[in-house]
Amino acid sequence: MTYKFQLIGVITATLLTACSSLEEREVASGSFDYVKEQPGQKIKIPDDVDTPRFNEAYKLPDLGEDAPKNSMGKELSVLSPSLVLPVVAGSHIEEGSKNATVWFDQVDDSVPLDTAVWNSLIRFLEIEGIGVEKFDKDNQRLITDWVVMDESKDNKWYSWSKSERTVGQRFEFSLIKKPHGRTASLSVDLVDYKEKVDIQSTEITQARDKRRNEVDVLNRVVKNYEFETKVAGVKRFRKIREGLQMELGFDRDGEPAFVVEADYDTTWPRFLLVLRKLGFDVKDYDKSNGLLDVKYNGSEDGWWSNIWSSDKNEFDLDTQEYRIKVVGLGKKTSITMLDDENKPFLVNKLTDLYPKFSKFMSADDLDI
Secondary structure, three states: OHHHHHHHHHHHHHHHHHOOOHHHHOOOOOOOHHHHOOOOOOOOOOOOOOOOOOOOOOOOOOOOOOOOOOOOHHHOOOOOOOOOOOOOOOEEOOOOOOOOEEEEEOOOOOOOHHHHHHHHHHHHHHHHOOOEEEEEOOOOEEEEOOEEEEHHHHOOOOOOOOOOOEEEEEEEEEEEEOOOOOEEEEEEEEEEEEEEOOOOOOOEOOOOOHHHHHHHHHHHHHHHHHHHHHHHHHHHHHHHHOOOOEEEEEOOOOOEEEEEOOOHHHHHHHHHHHHHHOOEEEEEEEOOOOEEEEEEOOOOOOHHHHHHOOOOOOOOOOOOEEEEEEEEEOOEEEEEEEOOOOOEOOHHHHHHHHHHHHHHHOOOOOOO
């Protein structure tokens, strides 16, 4: 019986805690009689008595000029400070910044950084059903329509604390790129606010904690961006593991080349796997310019695999260094093999290499 009463008590306490309105969670519980108290008077020491030594260890500091001196009692929010969470790869915040701002570094070169951020933000607004009042891409600004939260819709049948509070907010997002274009900051500013505690109450146009509202919506945007980045990474990884079709053709300069049926960002990591499988050691590479310096060391097939198969992956090449040029051609990519004098391979030599390169390029689930 005792256990049953304890269980009922826990459930009751949980319901009371969980069902409190957002407004009630922002303020301290209990009495606010302390706001009526007057400051104590300084002890008056008679002239003929020695002044005692006072301990200043617990002295409260003086309020600054910008301190919210009226934030007492129910006007004082007891919620913990809001923090911007830079959870996206390559994102960070500035130390000591009080603004709702997050910085992004260019990680994926397939799309300009500002375009990637705006696209993710607009998709987030669409998912949340939030309209866009104005979007100025040239000036890197976006203003949302009203974001309305109605607490009365969240009230459950078991709620012991009803709320008719409604809040409407409009936000402005602004993006600033650094001159090199590979780093940008996304900031949020609360531009309009309206709140009614109930239908009869006067409308409030000043947010209790402006920064908290800004940080909250920014974190939701960043979290969505992180989710999209992870999904894109998984899709890209799967595509790299899948076989890519390749044929003999020509690069933009008219030189003999392998032509892969995939874009540059998919072909590049896949081709690195193929090179390793075929016995090429990558000595250096420059992805931004599509250049690879490699040395042919012979096939990595061991003696055990050669017992069961006569299909060796060896080439009639000298074990020397070569250069490879990889160039994106829209939805296709060209791969030009160059000798130690930086001259393209002749057609007959490239044709001899093609069967084995094509075999591994088109193989599914290539080992990493």
